[in-house]
Amino acid sequence: LAKTTQPISMDSYEGQEVNITCSHNNIATNDYITWYQQFPSQGPRFIIQGYKTKVTNEVASLFIPADRKSSTLSLPRVSLSDTAVYYCLVGGPGNTPLVFGKGTRLSVIA
């Protein structure tokens, strides 16, 4: 199971764009990259998933370079409610487990 490395914490002001980069040097050919958001005392919430290049949805963008050894989650114009822990995970089909790293604790300041 591929391991991931992310910054432990980040701070941002409201309204700014936040980019969180994750490295996953041992990603396998059939692995997808998935990001989750977790608030205290809640289960992780799916944000975005991608395999290569760029993926965008209504809440975030995911940039994946050609070698797929890293990925960057981009959150546009963060608000106080985006304060949470963000996890980057790599893994295969949905019947294989995801192994969580330490995640990135994002603090958004007014």
Place this chain on the structure above:
Amino acid sequence: GAVVSQHPSWVICKSGTSVKIECRSLDFQATTMFWYRQFPKQSLMLMATSNEGSKATYEQGVEKDKFLINHASLTLSTLTVTSAHPEDSSFYICSAGTDTNSPLHFGNGTRLTVT
């Protein structure tokens, strides 16, 4: 989107008793469910993988006789913490997936406090 429901959301029990936590996939059939445990200020730790109709696979260091997992249908898996002790107090989270590349979806967790 896919919804995974966990019940109860919190439970308090006395030392030595057993507690059952349910995990249901509400709008899809989950071939596989996963159970995680999370201690305060820490990340989620995978405990076991549960496949419908077969025995669960436990991660190293997780006692299978203490944490009983049953996955009797494609929409329900249960985790029973037997003979609970205060050190079993934790946040237990389940997730469910299929054999496609759709992302795993997680339940909202169960806070277990053993007194």
